[in-house]
Amino acid sequence: MSLHYPHPHPPAAGELTEVAPGVFWLRMPLPFQLDHINLWLLRDGDGWVIVDTGFPEDHVRETWSGILDRLDGPVTKLLVTHFHPDHLGLATWLMERTGAPLWMSTGEFLTAHVVWNEVGGHGARFMVEQFRQHGLDAERLAKFEKRGSGYRKAVPSLPEHYNRLMAGDSVCIDGRRWEIVIGHGHAPEHVALYCAELGVLISGDMLLPRISTNISVFAATPEADALRWYLASLDELATEIPGETLVLPSHGLPFTGVQERVTALHAHHEERLQALENSCDQAPKSAAELLETLFNRQLDTHQTMFAMGEAIAHLNYLEQAGRLSRVCGADGVIRYSRAGH
Numbered sequence: 001m002s003l004h005y006p007h008p009h010p011p012a013a014g015e016l017t018e019v020a021p022g023v024f025w026l027r028m029p030l031p032f033q034l035d036h037i038n039l040w041l042l043r044d045g046d047g048w049v050i051v052d053t054g055f056p057e058d059h060v061r062e063t064w065s066g067i068l069d070r071l072d073g074p075v076t077k078l079l080v081t082h083f084h085p086d087h088l089g090l091a092t093w094l095m096e097r098t099g100a101p102l103w104m105s106t107g108e109f110l111t112a113h114v115v116w117n118e119v120g121g122h123g124a125r126f127m128v129e130q131f132r133q134h135g136l137d138a139e140r141l142a143k144f145e146k147r148g149s150g151y152r153k154a155v156p157s158l159p160e161h162y163n164r165l166m167a168g169d170s171v172c173i174d175g176r177r178w179e180i181v182i183g184h185g186h187a188p189e190h191v192a193l194y195c196a197e198l199g200v201l202i203s204g205d206m207l208l209p210r211i212s213t214n215i216s217v218f219a220a221t222p223e224a225d226a227l228r229w230y231l232a233s234l235d236e237l238a239t240e241i242p243g244e245t246l247v248l249p250s251h252g253l254p255f256t257g258v259q260e261r262v263t264a265l266h267a268h269h270e271e272r273l274q275a276l277e278n279s280c281d282q283a284p285k286s287a288a289e290l291l292e293t294l295f296n297r298q299l300d301t302h303q304t305m306f307a308m309g310e311a312i313a314h315l316n317y318l319e320q321a322g323r324l325s326r327v328c329g330a331d332g333v334i335r336y337s338r339a340g341h
């Protein structure tokens with residue numbers, strides 16, 4: 001069964017489309033190959049709740065200003081699903097503009113701060129060393145060293161206080177109960193919001209209709225089995241969210257068909273895992289050497305960062321599942337071979 005897209009046309013710039021009673025869809029541009037993010041405005045009595053912020057560019061601020069000026073009531077809450085710049089980047093600005101308090105999970109709030117400040121194993125210098133250990137060549141490593149921290153450039157400032165969201169919590173918006181669903185793998189403590197009364201799931205980046213969510217391993221947690229965590233989070237969604245639920249993703253179109261999409265994502269990742277196993281059959285390979293196996297296209301520096309994190313995530317999964325063996329060579333590079341070979 002294929003997915004169903006009940007709202008096939010995204011809203012025009014600066015416009016709002018009502019996709020469920022009191023739930024409005026807003027789309028903002030992104031300066032990447034993935035060129036948009038979906039944001040959500042929820043009616044809350046005489047006011048409004050904003051879910052995610054968009055990327056901090058002047059034309060995005062201008063679009064927000066026009067929307068805020070048209071709202072018929074105050075913004076009562078700013079909910080942020082996770083720490084990535086397209087979701088959190090304008091949080092401080094929106095809080096100052098509206099006076100609304102921030103709501104997010106502790107894992108995302110604290111991760112934003114350690115990434116921004118490049119401490120605790122997070123930041124460009126730690127990433128360069130991680131990628132060196134996984135076989136990335138000197139030319140591409142030099143580009144990362146020169147580039148430095150992209151996060152601080154993409155998040156001009158961070159909020160210093162917030163209201164904590166935890167798994168099993170609920171938030172009352174317009175008299176309706178929105179349950180907090182925490183997912184792992186894409187971000188440490190990613191928040192999704194589910195309203196059974198409306199039959200709506202705001203999925204953030206955890207469940208996207210067309211593309212697969214980036215699953216990366218970071219230098220601070222080198223042994224993390226992020227892909228297993230992600231797949232387990234998807235299975236939780238497939239079990240707990242009814243099939244007719246309208247899924248509101250951060251990228252792509254709203255859709256129905258949670259179970260079908262979760263099944264497809266499991267199949268996609270297993271196909272990628274098998275391809276990696278086969279590539280490690282004849283000789284041990286590093287993550288850098290396996291980028292062509294996972295991504296059959298040219299990658300720029302920005303894309304290489306995500307690709308390396310994703311390759312390491314898949315290799316950690318295979319090693320911890322006993323499907324690949326890992327060895328660190330005399331050159332200090334980590335390589336993988338098919339278990340038993």
